[in-house]
Each structure stands twice: as C-alpha cells, then as structure tokens.
Amino acid sequence: MASLLRTASLARPSISRSIARPAPRIFTSTILQRNYASAERSFFPDEPEAPVVKTPIPGPKSTKVIERLSKVFDTRSLNMVAEYPKSIGNYIADPDGNVLLDVYAQIASIPVGYNNPSLLLAAQSPEMTSAIINRPALGNFPQHDWADILETGILKVAPKGLNQVFTGQSGSDANELAYKAAFMWKRQQERGGAGVDFSEQEISSAMNNNSPGAPGLSILSFRKAFHGRLFGSLSTTRSKPIHKLDIPAFDWPQAPFPACKYPLDQYAEENQAEEQRCLAETERLIKEWHNPPAAIIVEPIQSEGGDNHASPNFFRGLREITRKHNVLFIVDEVQTGVGATGKFWAHEHWGLQDPPDMVTFSKKAQTAGYYFGNNELKPNKPYRQFNTWMGDPARALLFRAIIEEIERHDLVRNTAVTGQYLYEGLENLAERYPKEIANLRGKGQGTFIAWDSPRRDEVLKLAKGHGINIGGSGEMAVRLRPMLIFQKHHADLLLEKLEKIFKS
Template identity: 75%
Template sequence: MALLRASASLARPAARAARTPTARRAFCLSASRMAAAPSLFAGEPSGPALKTDIPGPASKKATEDLHKVFDTRSLNMLTDYKKSLGNYIADADGNVLLDVYAQIASIPLGYNNPALAKVAQTPEMVNAIINRPALGNFPPEDWAEVLRTGILKVAPKGLDQVFTAMAGSDANETAYKAAFMWRRQQERGGPDVEFTAEETSSAMNNQSPGASDLSILSFKTGFHGRLFGSLSTTRSKPIHKLDIPAFDWPQATFPLLKYPLEEHVEENAAAEKAALDEVEHLIKNYHIPPAAVIVEPIQSEGGDNHASPAFFRGLREVTKKHNVLLIVDEVQTGVGATGKFWAHDHWDLPTPPDMVTFSKKAQTAGYYFGNPELRPNKPYRQFNTWMGDPARAILFRAIVDEIERLDLVNNTARVGDYLFGKLEGLASKYPGQFANLRGKGQGTFIAFDNPRRDEFLKKAKGMGINIGGSGESAVRLRPMLIFQEHHADILIEALEKIVKSW
C-alpha cells in the first residue's frame, strides 16, 4: 500500500473526488482535513499513514529475531521510537498510527517531547543517570529540592510526604508494608515500644507474632500489580495469578454499574450500598483482619469499572470508622487523565486517603502519605537499594512543568467532554457496538464494551489507530494529555468505519 500523506491528499482534490477510495484511504484523507487545528505538539503528523499491513514484513522479521532472546508472545507492535512523534506511534515498517493506548496509559506528553528531550540532555540528568544512587543511604545533596519541585509539588491534598519506588506494583507493595507496620505499631502501644524477643525470633520463621496476621482488602476485578505481594490483591484475570502462592486475603464486590447512569439510579445506588456493606462486614469479621483497603478510582485492567463519588466517600467513612487505612491506587488514573490531576479529586472526600500510589504517566513511582506515623519506627524497615530513581524524578518534574505551562489537565477535561459527546452519537447509532459507554466527566478516561472486542482492536490498527482493551469486552481509551479535538475527530471517524465494515 502506498504511503498516504496529508499533503498529497490536499494537493490533488480533483483526483480525490474522481475515485472511490478504500476504507483505509478514505479514513486517512479525511483525517488530514481534521488535523488543521493548532497542535499542542508542533510538528507531529497530521493523521495516520499506513504503508503496509500490520505487522508488515520488517516487523515480522525483527520480531522473529527478537523472539530468539526475548518472549514476544505479548507483543502488540514493534515500535520505532525514533520516528514516533507526539500522539503518533510508528512501527518498524514505517506505519504511523494515532496512539490512544499510550504504552498502557503511561506516556503523558507525547513521543519525543522536545521539553523532555531538553531536560534529558542537561548536566543534572546526565549526572543522575550515570551516578545512580542507593537513595536510602546516599541520596543526592539536592534530593529534597528535587522532590519538592516535582513529585511533592503535585501531591494530593493532605499528603505532604512521599516514599519513592520503581513501578506501580512496587509502590503498592511498599504501601502495604507501611500499613502493616502502622497497624502493629498501634497494637503494640506506639513507635517507642520495642519489639519483644518472641516477635524477633518468630519473624525469622515466618510465624506470628513477628509475622503479623493481617491482610489487605481489595476488590473483585481490581488490579494492583503482578509482583508477589501485590498479586494477592489483583483480581482481574486468572492468568495473572495461576501457579503463584497467594495470601488468604479478603475481596469485596466492586459495584457493577448499569448504563446509562441516569436510567439506573436506584439500581446503581443499591449496588454501591451492598458493596459498602460487604466491605464493612469483611473488615469486622474476616479471619485475617485487614490493615488497609486498596481501591482504584476506576478499575482499569478489570474492565474500566466505575463507581460514583458517593461510593468512595462511603468507603472513606467505613475505613475511618474501623481504623483501617485507605490506599487509593492512582497508578493508571493519576496525573491528569481524568480531567483532575488525581482521580480521587472528583470525590470531594471529607478527609484525604491515607496513602495514594502512583506511577505510569509520572514516569516514576511511589506512594504519598501525610501521617508521620506511616514512617516505620526504625531505619531499614522500608528500604531497598534504589528506592526510586532520581533521573525519573527529574523527568517527572519536567512533566509537571509542561502540564502546568500548557494547562493540560483542563485540556484533558475539555477534550474528554468533546470525545464523550461524539461517542454518545456513535452509541446511539450503533448501540450494540458501543455498549455501556462510560467515563462521562472523567476526562479522556473513557471506555465502552464491544461484543467482538479483539477483532475491533485489530481492525482499528488497520484504520491507523492503536487502541487497547481491558476486562472481557471493554475497549479503553488512554490518550495522552496532549490529545485534542482534532485527534478525537480522527478517532471517531475510524471507530465508525470499523462498525460499518461489519
């Protein structure tokens, strides 16, 4: 297939009108017209451009070579990052796709962002990369300033401290450790009470009382990572958990809302009340007491499952009532994707969560907290060699600066409303193909169900769109913060062409 370029399509209007284009060619031509709006990312492509089928011959050859040394069975697309730009991802065959998956929701400002490239070349960044410190022992002399001007500059309300980590799963596991140590410290009588000889000896044998009989309560269809401890709180897909020993920890039902929301107000309220009642019952009666409850603002890997702000306020009330910590997992929802910097800002909580975990778009990871008692009472209890990465913290600082400079959180809220309105139109025309449309008022964190989801995602690639799924049938949108109305128009046209082709 010949490469389709916007400039070529605009240069030959008569020829365009004279022929009957293929579905793919027609999509690319109209996409070029829609890309005329000023872009938040100068120089990015005006629309998708496809040279070959996906994967093409170069991708197939390179994948075959890669598979000799690296497991490629989960491969989505072999990417040429040197040629990817802004909202567009390029593959090894030179195909350019509009990317509304963004490395599983982890690219905030577009590929090869010039502001980030500039920071990457600074002496500060070079020094951080080649002299990576063991942060707990040898932090850089300006580490407090790096934290205050970046990670802590955007800390959730009421949470003014941070423990830095390596990834989202790591952030959750260390938050669990903090919860367990806090709970046992309370039971023991405070931070100044020393461990008993029985505690220290039994801990070495993985026995109580040194190894505490405590748990973390999570929700069915939730996802909190694939590391050993966090996996016991992940409930999204069996393949994540098979063959791995797991803790006997409680799980509550996440309310499964019916859509449209305005047509199921009473049913949804009843589902949320039942879920809260179950949480309270488990806190009071589960045979291994929960030290904390962890919840995603939107269950992402489990199918993009939403709940109302009232549900989360109720969850905060229940956890406070029973002196159980509330951990909000903002690994996927955080850093602007929902039209607020943190998704839990939508909830209007009377008191903040006890901990908020983060990663993905932050390009670094960790958990925020405010209560000083969540610091362990002794050194080395919450510790590892790296404890994060200063280079990534510096990068996040630059990301925060760009988000503020370009007002990208408000951009995401506005564009999300625009996109949702367009999707409502598609859902009205093709109700079976855009079922349970959800995410209204949640920025671009939008999803819908499709009965042929996997085929839908494959066809999207053929239309020049890289898009992801979750759960059993959800198509989830995870565009970058620089995604604009003209990108939404390109996406909407492609989605309609897919369902029209069936």
C-alpha cells in the same frame, strides 16, 4: 452540543487532512464543527495530519524484527514493534513506515507525547546525565539536591493532605511499599505505640515467617481489581485468572466492587443500592475476616479489570468505613493518576473531606511511589522501609519535566475538555451503532473512556488497519487511554476511524 456533534459525525469524510489545509468555508454545522476542532493550536505542530498505513501490521520489516527478537525475548504478547525515534506526539511509528494514532500510549503510561521536546531537553540536561550514570542508594547517600527535586517535582503535585512521599520503581512496587507501611502502622498500634519495642517472640517468629512477628494481617481489595503482579500486590489483584494462576497468594479478603449500570447518572438509584450492598459487605469483611485488614486498596476506576466505575458516594463511603474501623484507605492511582481523568488525581472527583491515607502512583508519572500525610505512617525505626535504590532521581527529574509540561499547556484542563468532546462523539456513535458500543462510560472523567464491544478483539485488530493503536481491558471493554496532549482534532479522527470500523 450533542446534537450538533451528531450532525458532524454523520459526514466526516477527510477531517484529518483538514487539520493542516484550511477547509473550504462552507457554512454547514458539519463544517463549522470540524473547523472548531481543526482550528485549535496543536501541541505538536510536526505531528502527521493523519495516520499512515503502508502495510499490514506487522509488515515485512517488523516481521523480521519479531523473528530475531523471539529467539531471546518472549514476543507472544507483542502488539506491534515500535520505532520510537520516528514516533511523535500522539503518533507511534513502526519499522515499515506505518504511523498510528496511539490512544493506548504504552498501557496508559506516556503522558505528554512521544519525543516531547521539553522532555528531550530535560533528558539532555547535565542533571539527568548525572542521575543516569551516578545512581544513588537514596536512603543512604541522597544527592544534595534531592529535597529540591522532590519539592519542585513529585511533591508539587502531591494530593491534598498528603505532603510526604516514599519513592519506588513501578506500580506493583509502589503498592507493596504502601502495604508494608500499613502493616507496620497497624502492628505498632496493636503493640501500644511507636515507643514500644518488639518482643523477643516477635523477633524470633518474624525470622521464621510466623505470627506474631510476621502477622496474620491482610489488605482488602475488590473483585476485578488490579494492583500489580508481585507476590503481595498479586494477592490483591483479582482481575483475570491468567494474572494469578500457579502463583502462591496470601489469604486476604476481596469485597465486591459495584457492578454499576451505565451511564451512571441514568441508573443512579439502582447503582446506589448496589454500592450500598458493596459497602456493607466491605464493612463485614473488615470486621470478620480471619486475617484482619490493615488497609483497603481501591482504584478510582478499575482499569485492567474492565474499566469499572462507581460514584463518588461509594468512595466516600469507603473513607467513612475505614475511618470508623481504624483501617487505612489506600487509593491506587497508578493508571488513573496524572491528569487522565480531567483532574490531576482521579480521587479529586470524590470531594473527600478527609484525604486517603496513601495514594500510589506510577505509569504517566514515569516514576513511582506512595504519598502520605500522617507521620504515624513513618515506621518507628530506620531501615524498616528501605531498599538499595529507593526510587530513581533520573525518573524523578523526568516527572518534574512532565509536570512542567502539563502546567505550561494546561493539559489537565485539555484532557477534561477533549474528554467531554470525545465522550459526546462516542455517545452519538453509540446511538447509531448500538451493537458496537455498549455501556459507554467515563462521562466527566477526561479521556478515561471505555465501552463494551461484543467483538472487542476484532475491533482492536481492525483499528490497526485504520491507523489507530487502541487497547482493551477486562473481558470485552475497549479502553481509551490517550495521552494528555490528545486534542479535539485527534478525537475527530478517532471517531471517524471507529465509524469506518463499525461499518466494516
């Protein structure tokens, strides 16, 4: 298959156009391959056949939009102005008539395509409009059908072993809520169980932000991790200085994340040694750090930090160590969750016997929170884990519609299959353009693929001119984060455009 692909990608002249018009029946392997991809049923029949680039980006209309917006909104991180009503499926439109294949998807947060018709139906339903205009304080006044919305939505896709959820509003929020649950669990154990009440000293010291009421406990995270940007989550984020500079932080420990060589299987032995080193250091920090960890948190694939992978063995090792030392194991699936890696949850790749204690989610779920199974993670009193909104039924309804769309089109399987196809295409490109694609990674991880590029920022910029919206991560990684509706014909198009960029 790889060799066949290699032939195919050597001559990929106008594949995009062949999607709509039947290709002439010339029986070369190139064309056969092309037909294989183009013959698939598109999830979005009205998608454009190919990107349309009419102007430099930003074009004149976008420039006007940016000028006006700059007066009231920080536009220095602006990538491109979007016109969402004109966007469709995998394609993002701008005010100048440019329509780009979007493999960044709002920083990995659009799951099933722009203007997905099933989501549109859900958004127009009476349930949704009620949820928008009558937003409840869920902890106090939950709506009569909240159990039903949870059971047919968020909880339907709960990771194995975790049958409860606490809902929140963003990835940072989800992680901090999980940290709070971890601290309450740890202190309850230290106190002697759920039945033991707080001491007077705990009560008075908590009000002064002092120990023991505000305990000197910590969350252990990993170097280059990204877990959010609020004060607790930012204390566990170790991705880039720009994320952290000038913000006070907790004195919490960071363990080394394995610096693996890619492809992982080719360097299995070296990587195993590196992972063992990191596991040993993690264990040492759990035992010795002066603010003892109540939990460790890890991403299945470090995303913002540069798309860093480790083997299932490493993560199983973390589960063992945390179990051994009575520390909770939190898996941050904010970016990896909801199908992108070819499993619904990326940690399903690990073959854990014993599930994580908590799994956090956001982004493609379009709602956020943490799953848990152990009843001891429920605080012993009400109002300990609480806030006004405690999530959002409107976004929970949307996630339910997303889940139905994923099931209807078998999109997790699609992502696994398309991801493999894309990965093989990229392997081929990497062989031919070794200076452009280094450390290709994400094999067997759906479309969650990345590589290092010595001219990363230039490549991302050039891609726009070729009609591709693509993102980076870490210092030099190009990261692919297409939607779950990304198909082989989109992969062909992406590979073709990348080759053009590499040639330029």
